[in-house]
Every structure is written in structure tokens, then in C-alpha cells.
Amino acid sequence: MHIRVINPTITREWEADTCQAYRAVADPETEISVVSLNWGTASIECHRDHALVIPEILNKAMAAEREGVQAVIVDCMGDPGVAAARELLRIPVVGPAEASMHLAAMLGHRFSVLTVLEARIPMMEDQVASYGLEEKLASVRAFDIPVLELERDPHATLQRVIQVSEQAVRQDGAQVIVPGCTGLAGYAGRIQAGLAERGCEVPVLDPPSVAVKTAEALVLLGLAHSKRTYPSPEAKPYRWPGVKLYGE
Amino acid sequence: MHIRVINPTITREWEADTCQAYRAVADPETEISVVSLNWGTASIECHRDHALVIPEILNKAMAAEREGVQAVIVDCMGDPGVAAARELLRIPVVGPAEASMHLAAMLGHRFSVLTVLEARIPMMEDQVASYGLEEKLASVRAFDIPVLELERDPHATLQRVIQVSEQAVRQDGAQVIVPGCTGLAGYAGRIQAGLAERGCEVPVLDPPSVAVKTAEALVLLGLAHSKRTYPSPEAKPYRWPGVKLYGE
Amino acid sequence: MHIRVINPTITREWEADTCQAYRAVADPETEISVVSLNWGTASIECHRDHALVIPEILNKAMAAEREGVQAVIVDCMGDPGVAAARELLRIPVVGPAEASMHLAAMLGHRFSVLTVLEARIPMMEDQVASYGLEEKLASVRAFDIPVLELERDPHATLQRVIQVSEQAVRQDGAQVIVPGCTGLAGYAGRIQAGLAERGCEVPVLDPPSVAVKTAEALVLLGLAHSKRTYPSPEAKPYRWPGVKLYGE
Amino acid sequence: MHIRVINPTITREWEADTCQAYRAVADPETEISVVSLNWGTASIECHRDHALVIPEILNKAMAAEREGVQAVIVDCMGDPGVAAARELLRIPVVGPAEASMHLAAMLGHRFSVLTVLEARIPMMEDQVASYGLEEKLASVRAFDIPVLELERDPHATLQRVIQVSEQAVRQDGAQVIVPGCTGLAGYAGRIQAGLAERGCEVPVLDPPSVAVKTAEALVLLGLAHSKRTYPSPEAKPYRWPGVKLYGE
Amino acid sequence: MHIRVINPTITREWEADTCQAYRAVADPETEISVVSLNWGTASIECHRDHALVIPEILNKAMAAEREGVQAVIVDCMGDPGVAAARELLRIPVVGPAEASMHLAAMLGHRFSVLTVLEARIPMMEDQVASYGLEEKLASVRAFDIPVLELERDPHATLQRVIQVSEQAVRQDGAQVIVPGCTGLAGYAGRIQAGLAERGCEVPVLDPPSVAVKTAEALVLLGLAHSKRTYPSPEAKPYRWPGVKLYGE
């Protein structure tokens, strides 16, 4: 099985880490390949960023299907372009946020999502609601570190994320934690351990890991998104700057 | 007051009709100007189309603010790009769907939305939910005519829309009707009259009209969207094909 | 256009200020006339007060329609008598609470309502729910000044309202503020400015202003409430003390 | 124990039947007294009717408390004046709709309410929602006989109500039936029997019976409504035609 | 009338107190008999305990119906076995939690439930939701005393429960209090008095009392649960250790 992970930014430096994060939990026989965008933004933190990365995500997703991969994952907790890509593709398109929030909903009464910036809370609350999971949401809490600074001081990032997670558990009633940024890939185990030390024994999910297992399961079970929900669009006239879109 | 209406497609032929539709109900002192997209699709019927029109909608919206207009309306019932444009702009950005659904919610117990194709029903239901108006929704019904064919036989379109509206009233309990495609601009009065003839006395909204009155009211009252919900994004590195984005 | 504002109390002293508040934002060609009640209470703060003012509100509303005005506004954030008046009238009947809460829902993720007394919180929460806007409500907060004392010390009132608004923003996640008493008419701009000084940049609505623009828009668009939701009641036997009701 | 039933109309002819309906299930030691209104309408079918009966319901309710009765029931499925009366009284005020809908919610998965006229469906749906019972509601169905004609042909009324109940069971999934008009007092047993004959074994409640047992239970348990929800209003200036209100 | 109260534990020592609690408010002509379980656990605090007591609760419930009692109450705020017993019985089966939460919903805007241990909060929240009463719930709060230690120091228990109730009122907006453990039977009056002393005038329910009045009312009105919701199961092969089940 070959799964294509789309790094939905132009920050090509993330590719190696991303690939490693996904490979770490993939089945030994699963091939993971990562591509970044030619056009788009350096990171994704708002509606504007979504707008600028989605067209090229669609290009990369369609290319993946043409190349014969079995599933596509968009490596961002905003799940940008996932709905549009499902219209264009028949192979599974997995969003780490959607997959990990549904798993979180299975593991406990309510979950909290940790997001990078306070300014993203409304957007993330809307996203949870769009998956039909409002009733399972304890809270969205921000740890207030921008995406591009997450790796500047990993220890400080970890401590801050653990602290905010503990607030989610103790004050909001969170019983499962979902880190809301794929820039935190690989931190889940340490967050869970840190919380346990503070007396908060709750599962902490690693969304990229959940995404890859979900993608593998869908491929293995011969399942994909419903074409009634994501009907294949008709070809229609369009104009696009400089490049041809969609493999024509 | 100057309101910029963005025709969020590359179908420049619609501009004259669009302009007329908005001017018809605007205050005599309100200037209405319409622009179409340089890049994008010919019409908007799915997530893919949204993806391809939003970047250029943002360009046009930012240009509008730079030119000193007081408000922007995106002339499509999918409200494409409205959230992202609100991040980038301080002047009001009005979506005809959001504005007319909230007005519909004030006028009656439940409203129904008429959408072009059955395939768009899930997307429209999600859109209504995203405005927090699920409880006020009687149904989304499709009249099954693609956007680009609405004007082929206006009489048949009207009859079909009246018929589906009557089903919404009698079978789903709709008490207000919201035509879910700005391609039906100007039909509202005739739909309402047709329904009245069939014994269904319900208001039928004309979303472009509602949008222009909402935009005028916001400007006059000195109001715009909350920057806590739509915070202005930081500048960040990006790459885009052929053109410079955002007026640089 | 002629809009009749009903001051739904017997406190005739409010008429001049009320008239000014509505005229301030009305179209120059809109005539605003204000009437107070012959029978009723001095202010409106509970279910009992609603009971005592609504019969006469209906009288005044029916008289307004007979006199040929184009729309009626009931100047109270409890929207007393609005539903009943809609049964009796064909011209639009606008409640400032309903109109401003729907506008607030369009401007941001969640809004908070400021109400006079803690004792009114359950009633206001029920009112928001009755408009189908629960999901958009951040909180109802009381600033604990009775209606009849709002104007005793306007500066103290303003400071108290700003303080409570800031709590709504910072603790409850409010992103838009709706003052929940028309006694605060005209304060909105100063509340918004006061919040901005404290680092809370959120829109603050002036419900009378929103009501008048909504009424003007409905008249201009030829719209009114659905008679399916508010069917005209049959004449039926009644008995009423001392006066004839309803213009007979 | 003495329970005062307020017939919230001026139709004094209903008093004897009303009294009998309540006495039939009351404890032998419970005294039931019925009063009708001096001022108000002949029946209650819309918001306008509510407006015209509530002031006098409050008078009668306050008089009842002054006279030393232990509980008040307002004999109408619109529960008119119940909230306002709870502000004014410390003894329990029971609405047959609220009491029977909560009991219905305990007896089965979902209940349907039968209302007199299609025009009342929105109002009844709002009422169910205001009790927090939306999730337990299968449907509101109208049997389309005005209140004042219910007794013209009792057999036809019964047959029609059974037929509509069966539709509620088979088409809407109702598992309990709540007749939504106290004019159907005493029919419940026959509706239930009629449904059973048609293969629909569901409980059918008699709201006046439920109201009287609820009132008796509250009195016996020393309970009444929360004064935090229904705080006692301050005295305040008022003016009222011809009569003094509230026992002054 | 004869009502059978099932003490759903093997702790026979509770029988006398239980019997007294139910008799205290029962009609003088109502006979109350209490039985404990032969098989099961000493108290009920989790899903595992439910699993171990329900089979024998069903045995006792079926025996009660065979013996000709008119109603069954399961004396635990988890309402264990109530749904299953309703399948097997035609006489009313009353759960104190369901009955008292619906009554609480009638008495005020929102209610809080006091539960024994923080660990039970998710379970109790789910239970409230299963009754369709989420919207009426202010909070579930734990007073952190295990069931079997409630009676060790009744004064300390009372003080702790009052303190937590006050938090529910002041911080969560509770307007009615429901003690969430039948081990607190008889405390309601003192909790209510304690709260009143602290300025929180709210009703506090005694769930066993509510259960017995509900059972009496159902019997008197000839009502029971809907067999459409709780259909009688077909006989089917089973195997059970050592004993015959269900009276065979």
C-alpha cells in the first residue's frame, strides 16, 4: 500500500520530519511518500491560509490518485482541502483532525483540542461542530505559540502544552486530549506522560498516527468517502494563472 | 456609499444583470459596482469550485477596500471566501446566504432553502449549520437545474421552483423560502405570487436584495465583523503562480 | 416611509429620547413617531410586566396599521407583544432583541447579551433560545442596575457595562456584545470604545438602531413575517374592562 | 388540600365539566374549585388570546393564594400565564402541558402532541422547546377542529383524534400521545382504546389528570417553583383600565 | 395500592430506612414493601455495579408483578434495570432519577445533580442526556463521599452537600437541586434550609419522595410505560448459573 502525505505548505523543510512521523506507525508494508506544495503559504493558521493552499492541495491530491497511490492524507489539523479533494478523488482522503477527533470521541466522555493561538479557537470550534462532534467537545484551548515557532524551544513547547492540557482536564472536564496542530507530531507520548505525572491519566492522541492507521484501514477494507456526500464535479470552464490545473 | 459586489466567477456576462439586481433595491445614494474574477471557474456548485474562486475573491475584496469602497458583497449563495475576506478586511463583507437566512429566521418559524442540485444538499445543510441556524431549517430542497441552465427557459425554471417551494411548505413545514442560488435573483416576487396562488402565503426572500440592505445598514451603523472572530492574519511567506497576490 | 415606535410602558418621559435614538440612524425620508401606552407598567423587567403591557401594545400596533404606517417597532429588549402583534398585523413588526441578536450572530462566532438584573438571566436565555440562536450565545451577563436607575448616573452605568462586557469577552468568549435593554440606547459606541481601550476589539450593537434599519429594509423589500407562523386570528367573543379593544 | 383551577377564558359554561374532570382523579380529600375570568377571550388559540387572558389569570391566581389554596392549575394546554403567575405566587402553579409533556417523556422514547389547528403547530413546537423537551418530541399534529367546536359532535371528534394519533404513531414514531387541548379532557382513555384496536398500543395522557396529580404531589412534598427562576417582582407604577389589579 | 421498592443491592441493612423514607410521603392507603437482592453488589457506583445488580433486579421486579403489586420503584439514582424491567412488566416501573429530574425541569430554568464521586460525573451526565434533559442541566457536581460512607458522619455529609449545592447555584446557575444518590434520602429539606440560610432560595428535591408520588399517580391514572418503547421480549434460550430466572 502506498499512502501519499501532502504537506499542505511550501515549507519543504518539514518533509523529512513529516515522513518520519507517518512512517513510524505505518505498517511495514505501507509506503509513505510526502510532497509539499509549489504554490501556497509557509504555514496554515487562518481562513486566508486555507484559501491559498487548497488549490495546490487539490493538484497534489489528483496527481497522487493518477500515480496509483491508495490513499491521501493532508498533514494539517485544519484538514484543508479534504472535502474538495474527496469530490475529485475516489481513493480515501483522510484529515488528521477528523480522524483523531472521532477516535477521541470513542475513548472518553469529552475531549479537548489544543490549538496554537487564541485567535484560532472560533475556527477550531466550528471545525469540531462541522464533524458533528460538538457534544463530545470539552473545550478548545490555545497554548499560544505560533506554528513556525513550535520547534524553536521544544522543551518549553512541551511544558506549555502539558500545562494547558492539565487546565483542560481539571477545569473543562477533558478526558482525552487532541493536539490541534500537526506541528506537535510526536509529542503525544510525552504530553500523556507529563499529564500522568500531574495526576491526570488521560489518553493523548497523535493525529498523524491516527490518520495513517485510518487510511490503512480504509484501504484494506475497500472503503472511501461517500460519493453522495462528495459528488464528482462536472468539468467546467475555468481560468488559472500561469499553470494548467488538474493534470490537463 | 459605495458597495462592491464581487461576481465570484469568470462569467463576465453576468455582470450587467448582477449590477441591476443589486441597484434595484439599493438606496439611491448607494453606488454599486460589480467586478468578476480573472481566475476561477465559470460557476460555483461544489467544494472544488470554492477552492478555485476564493483566492481571487480575496484579491478583489482587498482591492475594493484599498479603493475606498465601504462594503463588499460576494454574489453567491455558497458565501465563498466571506470568512477569509473578513480576516483581511475591516469593512463589512456580506454573504447573501448568511444575511438572508438570518432574516428568514426572523420572519417565520422555519425556512427552507432551494438549491440547484440534489448533490448540493449536504453542502447547503452544513452551511446552514455553520451559521447556527439548524433549528430554524425546515429543509433544503433541490430543484435540479444546473446554475448555467437557469436562464435557458426562465418560465420553466420559475414553475419548477414554485413547485418545489410548495413541497417545502406543505411537506416540510417551511414558513419562509430562501432561494439558494443568486442565479435566481429577481425571481422572489414571482415565486411568492405563485405560491400564494396555490394557497401557500409565505415570504420568499431575494438574497441579493437582503445582502445590499444588510451592507448598507452595517455601513450606516458603523459596524463590521468582529476581529476576534476574524483576526487579521500576519504577513507570512507564500508563493503563487505568475501573479503577485494582495496588491503588493 | 413611516415607522411607529411603541414605547411599551406608561413612562411617557422616555418618548423624546426614544424618538431621537430611532431618528438618529433612520433614513432622512423615514418618519419616526413614538407612542406610549395608556395602560401598562412603568418599565418591563419580568413576565408579570410583559403580561400587563402586551394588551395595550396590541392596541397601539393595530392603531398604527390602521393609520397607514409601514412598520412597527416595540422598543424593549424583551420584544413584548411582537409575536401577538404579528398575528394581528400584515405590516412588519420588529423586535430590537430579535433583530440585533441575528445581526450579532452574523458578525462573530458568539455574542453575549448584557441584561439589567441577574434575576432576568433565565428569561433572557429562554428568549435567545426561542430565536433559535442558542449555539451563537456566549453568555447572558447582568450588570445589576434596574431599568429605572440606568440614567441616574450615566457615567457609572457606562463604566459598569464596559466592565461586564469585558468579562463576557475574556471569560465567556463573547466576540460581539448586545446590550440587553433599550434603556442603553445610544451607549453602544462608547461601550465599544471602552472595550477597545481595554484590548477587546469587538462590535457592540445598538439594538434600536438595528431595529430601525431592519424595519426600513423589510418595508423597502416588501417583506413581512410569515402568516403561516403568525396566522391572523378569527374574531371571537371577549370581554375587557372599561375600554373597547382593537379599534371597534 | 385545596387546588384552584383557573378556566382561563370567559366561557363560564365550561366550569362544571372542568371541575368534574379535575375532581375525577383528585384525592378524595382534595378540594377542587374552578373560577373563570371576568376579562379575556372565549377560548385560547393564538398569541393574541394569550395576551388577553393572562392579566386576569394573574388576578385570579393571586386571589387564590390570598384565599389560602395550596396550588393553582391553569386549565389550558398553552399554559398561559404560568410563568408570570409563578413570579407572583409562592404556591405551586401547574401547567397541564408542561406537566403532561414531562410525564410523557418518562413513559416512552418520543411523544406526539395533538393540537386543534394546523395554524397552532409552530406555537406548540416552540412551547415544547421552551420546556427543554425537543429531543423527546416525535411531532405536533393538528386534528383541525377549532376549540369551540370540539363538543359539537363528540363521536366525530374522537374518531378524528384517533385517526391523527395513529398517523403520529405510525408515521412519526410517536410512542406516547399528549392531547394538546384541555377541551379533550376525558377523551384519553377512549383514544388509547381506539389506538389499541388499530394495533397501536401507546399510553395516551389526560393532561388535566396529570396536572392535578402533579399539583397534589408538589403540595404534599412541600415543593414549588424556584424563586431564582421566577423572582418576585418589585412593586412598580402601573395604570390599568377601570379596575384595580392584584388585590390592592 | 401496593408499591414494591427494590433496594438494588445486597445491603439488607438499608431496608428499614428505605421503607421509612418511602412511607413518609406515600398516601396512607399505599402499602410500601421493600426487598433487597439475593445476588449483586453492596452498593452501586459504576457500570460494573449496574451489570451485577440488574439481573436480580429483573427477578425481583417480575416477582413483584406476579404478586400483584401495582408499581415498582428501583431505589437508586442510576435507575439500574428500569429500562429492562419495563420490557418485562406492564405495571409502572419508576426510576427516582428520571422522575425527579423531570420534576426539577418543571420547577426551574436549570437544575444541578449532586453525585457521590467525581468519577461518576461522566456517567451521570450521560444519564441526564438519555432522559432528553441536557438543556435543563446546569451541572453535575460531586461531593466526594462514597455511598457506603454517607452515613458515617451525617452532619459532615450534610454540610458538604450544602456547600457543593451552593457552588452549583452560584457558579453554575443551578436553580433547582437534585441529590444524585438515594443514600441522601431525607436530606432534601435540610439542604434546602441550609441553602436558604446562605441566600440561595432554590427547591431541593428528595428523589425517593418524587418517585413514590409519581408511581402513585401513574397507578391512579391507569398509566404505564409505552410498550412501543419497551416491547415485551420473546422467550428465548438462556443459561444461568445455579438458579432459574424469571419465575420458571
Add this chain to the structure above:
Amino acid sequence: MHIRVINPTITREWEADTCQAYRAVADPETEISVVSLNWGTASIECHRDHALVIPEILNKAMAAEREGVQAVIVDCMGDPGVAAARELLRIPVVGPAEASMHLAAMLGHRFSVLTVLEARIPMMEDQVASYGLEEKLASVRAFDIPVLELERDPHATLQRVIQVSEQAVRQDGAQVIVPGCTGLAGYAGRIQAGLAERGCEVPVLDPPSVAVKTAEALVLLGLAHSKRTYPSPEAKPYRWPGVKLYGE
């Protein structure tokens, strides 16, 4: 990895088929073992059946953990005993209903569940709600074949299930189908093909397959249910007929 599948009935004949169904999609290195109950019922169709199988499911689940298996699946779409077993175990306990409904929610706008008997619809609707997935539910439809007769005429069963699925798609707006009985294990592909022939292209899940992939993923990712939601119960006195419980 070793996964224990509990056939939660005494019908040992199902073991071979069950084992095959789970092995078919399990990883080649995953060992699947199936155990049936010593005590319980022959099939599971109601609350009573749940009551009689759960105690022994807990025995089998605890035995599985003691034996060192890595995860437990309870092979029934009622997910009986899953919550209680999670209290007792630290290894993942997977319910096929919960796992497949969450996956269905990811694959399309709304899903329908097919259940055996109309009498089970309320129970299944409650179950979906308990997972927080009400908003994603299109409908629960019954195909009216008892569990024990599913295999009598597999072709007729298949045709009936396809027919009911088509109704769910066309009439209820289902966009994903979840067979609500593990007795339909292995049918999913044929139902999906049958629906496709009738023009309904929707994914049809095989709940046992989804359960096994979910269990494998949890084990691989080192995740299990939150012990804050499912806290380990204290040991406490109990009495049980004939056997010792829980491995003592």
C-alpha cells in the same frame, strides 16, 4: 498481537463464522480468538438480553486481559458490556457499533443504521445519541428479520436489507449505511453492490471489520479508553449465584 472476540451469547455455533469474519480483515500477524458465554441468552435483541449477558461478558473480558491479549471486541451491535468492561480493563475494549458509526460519520454527511426489528429502533436511536452522533444520523430502519432467522434464507435476507437500505438512501438522505447487527457480518460488500446497481453509490460498512482494524490501531498506537471516563472500580462486597466472579 492477540485480539479476543467475545461472542456475547451462549450460541456457540456462531464461533467459527465469527472467527472467520474477524480474521478475514485482520493483519496476518494478529491472532484472533473467539469465546462464547457460559451464562447468558442465545441472542441479543433488547434491554433484558443486555442484562443477562453483560455479567459474563465482564468475566470473559477480565479473563482475556489476564491471559495477556492486547484488545477485546464484543461482537454485537448493541455494544453490550463495553462501558463496564472498560472500567475493569486497561487494554482497549472495542464495540463494533461505536467504531463503525464514528467511521461512518467520517465518510459521509449522514448515515443510516439497519436494525433487525422495528421494536429495536428506539434503543438504537438512544445508542447513537449516547455516542454523540445524533447530528450525523439520517435514520434507523428495521428490516424486520429476527437475529436467529437471519441465516435461514441468506438470499432473502440480502434482498430485504438492500431494499431497506435503498429506502434509507432515497427517503432519509442516508449517505453511508451501517448494518446494525453483527449477524450481517460479511454482507457489506454485497449490500454495497446491490445498492450501486440501484443507483445508490454509498459505502456500506462491515462493523466487525471496522472493529478489528480499530482494535489493531489502538494497540499499535499504545492507546486505550480514558480512565477518567471509565475509572477502575474499587473492590466491594458482592454475592453471585454458584460461581465466583472475576477470577477470584
